[in-house]
Amino acid sequence: MKLLRVGSPGEERPAVRVDDGRLLDLSSVTRDIDGAFLASGGIDRARAAVSAGELPELDRDGLRIGPPVTRPGKVVCVGLNYRDHAAETGAALPARPVVFMKDPGTVVGPNDEVLIPRGSVKTDWEVELAVVIGRRARYLDGPDAARAVIAGYAISNDVSEREFQLEYSPQWDLGKSCETFNPLGPWLVTADEAGDPQDLGLHLNVNGVKRQDGHTSNMIFTVDHIVWYLSQYMVLEPGDVINTGTPAGVALGLPGTPYLRPGDTVELSVDGLGSQRQIFAQA
Numbered sequence: 016m017k018l019l020r021v022g023s024p025g026e027e028r029p030a031v032r033v034d035d036g037r038l039l040d041l042s043s044v045t046r047d048i049d050g051a052f053l054a055s056g057g058i059d060r061a062r063a064a065v066s067a068g069e070l071p072e073l074d075r076d077g078l079r080i081g082p083p084v085t086r087p088g089k090v091v092c093v094g095l096n097y098r099d100h101a102a103e104t105g106a107a108l109p110a111r112p113v114v115f116m117k118d119p120g121t122v123v124g125p126n127d128e129v130l131i132p133r134g135s136v137k138t139d140w141e142v143e144l145a146v147v148i149g150r151r152a153r154y155l156d157g158p159d160a161a162r163a164v165i166a167g168y169a170i171s172n173d174v175s176e177r178e179f180q181l182e183y184s185p186q187w188d189l190g191k192s193c194e195t196f197n198p199l200g201p202w203l204v205t206a207d208e209a210g211d212p213q214d215l216g217l218h219l220n221v222n223g224v225k226r227q228d229g230h231t232s233n234m235i236f237t238v239d240h241i242v243w244y245l246s247q248y249m250v251l252e253p254g255d256v257i258n259t260g261t262p263a264g265v266a267l268g269l270p271g272t273p274y275l276r277p278g279d280t281v282e283l284s285v286d287g288l289g290s291q292r293q294i295f296a297q298a
Contacts, residue, residue: 016031016058016061016062016065016204016205016207016208017031017032017202017203017204017205017208017289018030018031018032018041018048018058018061018083018167018202018203018205019031019032019038019048019080019081019083019200019201019202019203020047020048020080020081020082020083020084020085021038021073021075021078021079021080021081022078022079022081023079024079024081024123024124024127027047027081027085028040028041028042029041029042029044029045029046029047029048029052030073031061031065031070032202033065037072037073037075038072038073038075038078039065039070039071039072039073040070040071040072040073041061041064041070043064043069043070044057044060044061044064044070045057045060045061047085048083048084048085048203049084049085049253049254050084050087050088050252050253050254050255051253053084053147053148053149053150053166053253053254054149054150054151054253058149058166058167058205079124079126079127080124080125080126080200080201081123081124081200082122082123082124082125082198082199082200083147083169083199083200083201083202083203084147084199084203084254084256085254086119086120086122087119087122087147087254087255087256088119088252088254088255089116089119089249089252089255089256090116090117090118090119090121090122090197090255090256090257090258091114091115091116091117091245091249091251091255091256091257091258092114092115092116092117092173092191092257092258092260093112093113093114093236093241093257093258093259093260094113094114094115094187094260095108095109095113095235095260096112096113096234096235096236096241096259096260096261097229097233097234097235097260097261097262097263098233098235099229099233099262099263100229100260100261100262100263100264100265100268101235102263103263103264103265103268103269104265104267104268108235109235111244112236112240112241112244112245114245114248115186115187115188115191116188117173117188117191117192117196117197117258118188118191118192119256120192120194121174121191121192121193121194121195121196121197122197122198122199122256123195123197123198123199124198124199124200124201125170125198125199125200125201125289125290125291125292125293126198126201126291126292126293127195127198127293128195128293128294128295128296129172129174129195129196129198129281129293129294129295129296130193130194130195130295130296130297130298131275131276131277131295131296131297131298132176132179132193132194132298133297133298135176135178135179135193136178136274137176137177137178137179137266137267137274138174138175138176138177138274138275138295139174139175139176139177139265139266139267139274139275140172140174140175140219140221140226140227140265140266140275140281140283141172141173141174141175141261141265142170142171142172142217142218142219142227142229142261142262142283142284142285143170143171143172143173143217143258143259143260143261144168144170144171144212144215144217144231144238144259144285144288145168145169145170145171145199145256145257145258145259146165146168146212146238146241146242146256146257146259147165147166147167147168147169147203147254147255147256147257148164148165148166148242148251148252148253148254148255148256148257149164149165149166149167149206149253150163150164150166150253151164151250151251151252151253152164152242152245152246152250152251153246153250153251154246154247155242155243155246155247157243158237158239158240158242158243159239160243161238161239161240161241161242161243161246162206162239164242164246164251165206165238165242166203166205166206166253167203167204167205167206167208167209168203168204168206168209168212168285168288169199169200169201169202169203169204169256169288170199170200170201170283170284170285170288170289170290170291171197171198171199171256171258172197172198172199172219172281172283172291172293173191173196173197173258173261174193174195174196174197174198175190175191175196175265175267176189176190176191176193176196177190177266177267177274178190179193193298194298197258198291198293199256200289200291201289201290201291202288202289204287204288204289208287209287209288210287212231212237212238213231213232213234213237213238214230214231214232215230215231215285215286215287215288216228216229216230216231216285216286217229217230217231217261217262217283217284217285217286218283218284218285219264219281219282219283219284220281220282220283221275221279221280221281222279222280223280226264226265226266226269226272227261227262227263227264227265227283228262228264229261229262229263229264230262231259233262234259234260235260238259241257241259242257245257275295276295277295277296277297278294278295278296279294279295280292280293280294280295281293281295
């Protein structure tokens with residue numbers, strides 16, 4: 016099932032995209048796609064309503080797509096999680112996941128405008144597989160227990176300002192938490208439909224030029240391992256988002272490749288999870 020939220024920022028309504036591309040209004044099932052919906056069996060209720068033919072169709076013309084889950088309680092990120100990305104940046108393969116947090120307020124719709132921060136000269140792109148948590152996860156017994164707490168997957172652009180990230184502080188937060196720096200969506204694809212998270216291609220173009228063409232099989236730490244590992248150090252709540260890392264092809268790892276400037280267009284996709292398109296503008 017593909018769940019999404021449509022409408023103006025702050026006024027999104029829940030919807031589901033069916034196989035023929037139509038959008039159906041989920042407002043009779045839930046007020047929003049959030050942690051409470053995911054934790055209370057909302058996906059099963061939505062699936063039943065679709066099967067029963069109870070949901071009215073939405074007119075999709077001109078309809079904005081928002082992030083597929085309402086503002087998450089937290090966005091947890093894993094850095095240097097692809098072998099080819101670690102190699103291009105000259106970093107050693109980590110023995111444990113490299114974990115950092117991103118301000119949940121960075122989450123915007125998949126096609127929303129992204130703002131280049133004032134003073135920025137190194138705004139970069141990162142296509143990533145995002146995990147959305149569906150059940151509370153605390154001290155999971157092992158990676159095999161992770162699938163039971165995952166609601167589904169989405170595309171994430173972990174936009175990063177490299178000067179802020181790497182030169183202004185020993186921590187990465189300044190370069191990761193700028194306004195609009197986490198387009199998410201278009202859909203939350205439920206785990207049963209997304210298939211094997213370690214068998215997905217990730218793709219990103221900048222102004223029509225291919226920059227990233229990776230595959231989740233190249234992850235150092237698998238999705239299941241990441242969810243289990245994080246649950247040993249923090250409580251993962253329904254609706255939380257985990258960005259699982261980016262493959263090679265970021266500007267940071269490509270000497271001579273220009274960073275993003277106002278007017279640039281970034282297009283990204285992940286197999287089976289849809290696509291995004293952002294135009295960058297000056298803050």
